[in-house]
Amino acid sequence: xxxxxxxxxxxxxxxxxxxxxxxxxxxxxxxxxxxxxxxxxxxxxxxxxxxxxxxxxxxxxxxxxxxxxxxxxxxxxxxxxxxxxxxxxxxxxxxxxxxxxxxxxxxxxxxxxx
Amino acid sequence: xxxxxxxxxxxxxxxxxxxxxxxxxxxxxxxxxxxxxxxxxxxxxxxxxxxxxxxxxxxxxxxxxxxxxxxxxxxxxxxxxxxxxxxxxxxxxxxxxxxxxxxxxxxx
Numbered sequence: 001x002x003x004x005x006x007x008x009x010x011x012x013x014x015x016x017x018x019x020x021x022x023x024x025x026x027x028x029x030x031x032x033x034x035x036x037x038x039x040x041x042x043x044x045x046x047x048x049x050x051x052x053x054x055x056x057x058x059x060x061x062x063x064x065x066x067x068x069x070x071x072x073x074x075x076x077x078x079x080x081x082x083x084x085x086x087x088x089x090x091x092x093x094x095x096x097x098x099x100x101x102x103x104x105x106x107x108x109x110x111x112x113x114x
Numbered sequence: 115x116x117x118x119x120x121x122x123x124x125x126x127x128x129x130x131x132x133x134x135x136x137x138x139x140x141x142x143x144x145x146x147x148x149x150x151x152x153x154x155x156x157x158x159x160x161x162x163x164x165x166x167x168x169x170x171x172x173x174x175x176x177x178x179x180x181x182x183x184x185x186x187x188x189x190x191x192x193x194x195x196x197x198x199x200x201x202x203x204x205x206x207x208x209x210x211x212x213x214x215x216x217x218x219x220x221x222x
Contacts, residue, residue: 006156034209043202043214044157093156095210102147103210105156 002028004096006106013084013113021079021109023094029074030096034103035067038091050077084113117141118203118213126219130192135216137203138185146186147210148177151200160201193220 003026013019023033032051036044048064050056050071058064068080077096081088093108119138127133137146145164149157161170163179163186170177174197176189190197198220204210 004156036212041217044212046209046211049209091154095156102159102162103204105149105158108154108156110154 002096002098002102002104004030004094004104004106006094006109008109009107010110011112013111015085015113016083018080018082019084019111021081021092021094021111023077023079023096023106025075025096025098025104028096028098030077030098031074032097033071033077034095034097035069035077035079036093036095038093038108040091044093047079081111084111086113089113118205118211120201120203120213120216122216123214124217124219126221127193129195129220129222132189132191133193133218134187134189135201135218136185136187137213139205140184142183143205144183146179146183146203146205148186148188149202149204151202151215157202188216190218193218195220195222 005024007022034049035047037047038044046059047062048056048058048069050069052071052074056069071077089112091108094106095103097103121136147162148160151157161177166181166183168179174191178187201216202212204212
């Protein structure tokens with residue numbers, strides 16, 4: 001079955017620093033990857049959609065200069081949280097979609113900004 | 115925006131009991147998906163329903179898609195503690211939108 005690896009699974013960083021989260025499709029080519037954010041006891045909120053080789057499409061209210069998304073290959077997308085602040089602390093989850101696969105989710109990254 | 119409303123938001127039952135949770139929308143979906151999410155993990159796909167009126171079974175879980183493809187239900191028979199988790203329904207054409215989830219707790 002389709003497997004998506006997300007790394008790191010958790011990270012603690014200081015305010016003002018940047019954090020990069022990787023999302024890899026291990027056994028299929030992901031034409032589209034999605035980034036979600038989930039606050040405690042809430043559902044997944046779509047942040048952006050990225051297609052390989054093109055700019056990401058951000059949802060309303062999501063700052064593209066703060067949440068940098070790069071989808072340089074069919075198996076890797078990265079989300080960089082720039083100049084992180086405590087309010088950016090959340091659970092970030094990626095999802096990958098390929099031609100013959102539905103949506104497969106990574107295991108998530110718990111970001112804590114102190 | 116296609117909104118998905120899930121109810122009840124929280125449900126606690128005793129082991130062996132049955133339960134049903136619901137996912138409703140005013141929009142028509144070409145398909146709906148149900149996921150289960152454990153704390154600190156990503157959602158895991160349980161089933162995709164495509165045809166109006168469709169019923170799919172996954173062991174003790176029964177999923178139904180409404181005739182009008184606007185709603186879906188998940189029924190668990192003889193719930194086990196291992197069924198505890200957040201059940202999310204999701205749908206959309208080019209990207210998935212999620213409901214807020216049904217938090218199910220099965221007490222041994």
